[in-house]
Amino acid sequence: MSETSTLIAADDPVLGTDFATEMLRQMRAMDSYGTYDTYTPAKILEPFILTKAMKREIPIIGDPDEITIARVKAFYNAIAALIEKECKLMAVPMLNLTHEGFGRAIITVGKLVVADRTLRDVHRFGFESLSKMKDEADKLLSVALTLIGEHAAVAGL
Amino acid sequence: MSETSTLIAADDPVLGTDFATEMLRQMRAMDSYGTYDTYTPAKILEPFILTKAMKREIPIIGDPDEITIARVKAFYNAIAALIEKECKLMAVPMLNLTHEGFGRAIITVGKLVVADRTLRDVHRFGFESLSKMKDEADKLLSVALTLIGEHAAVAGL
Numbered sequence: 637m638s639e640t641s642t643l644i645a646a647d648d649p650v651l652g653t654d655f656a657t658e659m660l661r662q663m664r665a666m667d668s669y670g671t672y673d674t675y676t677p678a679k680i681l682e683p684f685i686l687t688k689a690m691k692r693e694i695p696i697i698g699d700p701d702e703i704t705i706a707r708v709k710a711f712y713n714a715i716a717a718l719i720e721k722e723c724k725l726m727a728v729p730m731l732n733l734t735h736e737g738f739g740r741a742i743i744t745v746g747k748l749v750v751a752d753r754t755l756r757d758v759h760r761f762g763f764e765s766l767s768k769m770k771d772e773a774d775k776l777l778s779v780a781l782t783l784i785g786e787h788a789a790v791a792g793l
Numbered sequence: 794m795s796e797t798s799t800l801i802a803a804d805d806p807v808l809g810t811d812f813a814t815e816m817l818r819q820m821r822a823m824d825s826y827g828t829y830d831t832y833t834p835a836k837i838l839e840p841f842i843l844t845k846a847m848k849r850e851i852p853i854i855g856d857p858d859e860i861t862i863a864r865v866k867a868f869y870n871a872i873a874a875l876i877e878k879e880c881k882l883m884a885v886p887m888l889n890l891t892h893e894g895f896g897r898a899i900i901t902v903g904k905l906v907v908a909d910r911t912l913r914d915v916h917r918f919g920f921e922s923l924s925k926m927k928d929e930a931d932k933l934l935s936v937a938l939t940l941i942g943e944h945a946a947v948a949g950l
Contacts (some may be wrong), residue, residue, distance in 0.1 A: 652921050669894070673830075681865065688946065701871065730889050731889070732887050732889055740887065742887070742901070744899070744906050744909075746906075746942065747905060747906040747909075747944075747947075748904060748905070748906070748947065749903075749904040749905070749906060750904075752901075752904075786831070787904070787944070787946070787947050790905065790944050790945075790947050
């Protein structure tokens with residue numbers, strides 16, 4: 637396997653953001669065998685990128701494998717870590733999937749649900765580009781922080 | 794298999810409560826083959842009862858089977874249904890278990906987490922008696938309704 641990525645440029649500015657740093661931390665935490673030791677950051681995050689053409693080649697119906705599910709977890713773990721960093725309160729992610737790849741991802745802070753996503757077709761989980769992935773993360777983060785600001789009492793429970 | 798229960802008396806007053814009615818509804822909803830058609834209510838709820846002596850016979854470490862997990866789901870689904878009935882807002886249960894039987898059960902109403910339980914040793918899920926089971930349900934229900942009352946705005950989101 638090549639150690640450079642064709643889907644993410646090595647100098648992609650997104651790689652320098654807090655989000656990418658946290659995503660890399662999450663991915664490395666799951667890498668029990670040190671496979672990523674020789675990988676560039678772009679290469680480690682590459683499996684999250686699924687262009688339209690790539691998506692078209694995956695059957696519409698399919699069961700997500702363990703690696704895909706681990707990737708979904710890494711994504712929501714990273715969001716939770718970023719929320720925690722901003723609001724200084726513990727953020728707990730929770731992922732619930734049927735084995736057909738349908739389900740729900742939530743993040744709670746105290747008694748407040750700060751992120752809530754219905755998941756579908758998890759076997760085709762991925763983003764069109766790294767910047768699209770960061771957009772999604774930014775959206776989740778900003779909604780979460782607004783909710784925490786508005787309902788600080790519940791988030792502090 | 795006998796159709797009468799030895800662990801729950803046929804005239805146990807708890808069987809007449811809203812909680813037992815809801816539990817029976819949940820159990821019957823999972824009963825695709827109509828096995829319970831000839832069962833008495835006490836017999837249907839019997840698998841939830843695990844006396845101390847019975848618990849002692851189950852190994853401490855073990856993986857919960859599908860039927861046990863379905864039973865845990867039925868319990869939290871019933872609590873969610875009772876919350877919904879009281880507060881007229883949708884209550885959504887979510888169960889997250891590792892295959893070793895550790896995890897978390899939560900119920901959300903709007904953006905409010907109204908119930909939150911850490912689960913352990915789910916392969917030994919059960920209650921000492923039907924009235925102990927109802928006590929646990931009552932506790933969850935009362936905490937949930939208090940939270941909803943205190944944070945109605947978040948529950949309504």
